Amino acid sequence: MKKVIVISAHPDDEVLGAGGTILKHSAQGDQVFWLITTNITEPDGFTVEMVSERQEEIKEVEKILGIQKTYLLNYPTMKLDSRIVNEMVPRISEIFKEVEPEIIYCLNRSDAHSDHRYTFDAVMSCTKSFRYSYLKQVLLYECISETEFAPALPEKVFLPNYYVDISNFIEKKLEAMNIYASELGEHPFPRSERNIKALATYRGAIAGVEYAEAFQLIKFIDKE
Template identity: 65%
Template sequence: MANIIVISAHPDDEVIGAGGTLLKHVAKGDNVFWLIITNVFEEHGFTKERVTSRQQEIEKVATMMGFKETFKLDYPTMQLHPGLLTEMVPKVSAIFGKVQPEIIYVMNRSDAHSDHRVVFDAVVACTKSFRYPYVKRVLMYECLSETEFAPALPEKVFIPNYFVDITSYMETKLQIMQVYESELGEPPFPRSLSNIKALAGFRGATVGVLFAEAFQLIKYIDKD
């Protein structure tokens, strides 16, 4: 049994990028925790109904995924910037200290959305082995509508080198994704059920299974 944490800049990142993998962890008996960095608020232009429905979505997804505990930092969505790192890093660090995750799943460092990039920097700051000796693996996940729209530059490319067979969890992942109804669209919109399944099919074909999720491994420490 291992402690796992997945970080979402926004709710839905976790299901799109690692939903099947996280379900697999839960099925194996691992403790899976969820850290959500941003939230929506009326004072930032969201309706009262949307604020309420967002919290309901989070609760429903957490239950369906089988997460052990959900943490929220409640930063306003679409307003993260590097200047917040000095306060964000200690908050992430405190949660890691409580959870002591062996495996960390975080969004890709060069996603098009600036919120994703800031969150990545905050999370990676909390993976130094001399301060977080329990961390053994750090993996970046890809997020449709963000990862593929990063600038087409060599240093920005997501390089998948770690694949998880999610064939047994594909349909459940899609069912859970439908909780985020307002985030979904019809093809060719990237965040559609058919495109989520298509990406999983492509990643699976790469490694000889029906459906897979792909990650970029950025740290692997092999120790007891």
């Protein structure tokens, strides 16, 4: 049994980028934890109904994905900055020390959304081997509507080199994404069922399977 943690800046990142892989971990008996760095609140202009609905969505997705425990940092969405990163690092560190994850799935470092980039920065500060000796793999996932719209700078572009066969989990991934109904739209809107399945088909063709999710493996430590 492995301990896995998936990090998202906003609820839906985890399903878009790693939903099938999370489902596969759960099916294999691994313990999967979820860390969300931001949340929506009334002071930031969201209605009571929207805030309540979002919390219910999180609970429903937890059940579908088989999440053991969810950690909410509750920073205001769309407002992460370098100052908040300094606050986030010790909080994320404490969560890692509690969970002791072997595998981390994190947002891509160059996504268009600044919340994604600041979340990446904070998480990477908590991956030093001499402090987190249980950590063996760190992988970045692509997030539709963010990764592909980031500037394709050579030093930051998403470079997939690790593929997970999710052929048996694609329909359940779509079921989980449909919980976030307000985040979905019709093609050619990026976050559409058609586009999610198309990306999985494309990644599957690269990997030689029907459907796959792609990751950028940035750390792999082979030890007992």
